[in-house]
Amino acid sequence: MVALVTGSTWGLGLAIVQALCQGFKWDVYLSAWDVQRGAVVVEDLQREGLKPRLLQLDITDLANILAAWQHFMKEYGGMDVLINNTRIAPRSNCDPASFGSQLLPLHDLHIPPLRRSGSALSVLQSLSVNQLSLGFPPSCV
Numbered sequence: 001m002v003a004l005v006t007g008s009t010w011g012l013g014l015a016i017v018q019a020l021c022q023g024f025k026w027d028v029y030l031s032a033w034d035v036q037r038g039a040v041v042v043e044d045l046q047r048e049g050l051k052p053r054l055l056q057l058d059i060t061d062l063a064n065i066l067a068a069w070q071h072f073m074k075e076y077g078g079m080d081v082l083i084n085n086t087r088i089a090p091r092s093n094c095d096p097a098s099f100g101s102q103l104l105p106l107h108d109l110h111i112p113p114l115r116r117s118g119s120a121l122s123v124l125q126s127l128s129v130n131q132l133s134l135g136f137p138p139s140c141v
Contacts, residue, residue, distance in 0.1 A: 001026040002072065003081035006059060008032070009041045013085040021050040026080070031057035031068075 003020055007013040008030045020028045030045075032038025035056045042054045055071070058064045072079045 001080040002029070002076045003027070003083065004029045004031060004055065004057075004068070004072070004079060005083045005085060006031045006057060007085035009034075009037050013083075014041065016083055016085065017052050018045065018048075018050065020081075021045065021052055027053055027076070029053045029055045031055045033058040033060075 001024065003024075003026050005013050005017050005020070005028070008017045009032045014030075017028055017030045020026060028051075030038060030042060030052045032041070032054065033056070035054070038054045038056065042052055045052050055068060056064070057068050
């Protein structure tokens with residue numbers, strides 16, 4: 001099993017990475033747009049006996065998102081868990097269009113590898129919106 005947690009260099013995202021590494025024998029990817037910051041966090045977790053992997057990921061860069069998708073397809077044939085932990089929230093009335101260009105492309109581009117795994121789980125975590133789906137595009141609940 002393989003999991004990717006975005007926004008995972010601090011706060012809730014970091015706690016999720018720690019919990020996944022402690023509770024499962026999965027390949028857990030901590031993502032960071034700032035690879036130096038991500039490397040420091042991974043080193044800290046390794047000192048705790050955990051084994052996260054680092055993935056440079058800038059969710060505002062479509063080419064970077066596609067490279068991440070290709071990595072998971074090549075290395076694992078897909079992805080089992082995507083936890084999209086973000087500070088982006090809808091601006092009004094839970095309109096998915098108001099999430100902005102950063103959020104939906106990341107989630108939507110990971111749907112094909114999620115579906116391929118057969119038992120995929122996708123979690124969209126935001127400060128003001130929480131949504132759980134099983135391999136389907138995000139929608140407000």
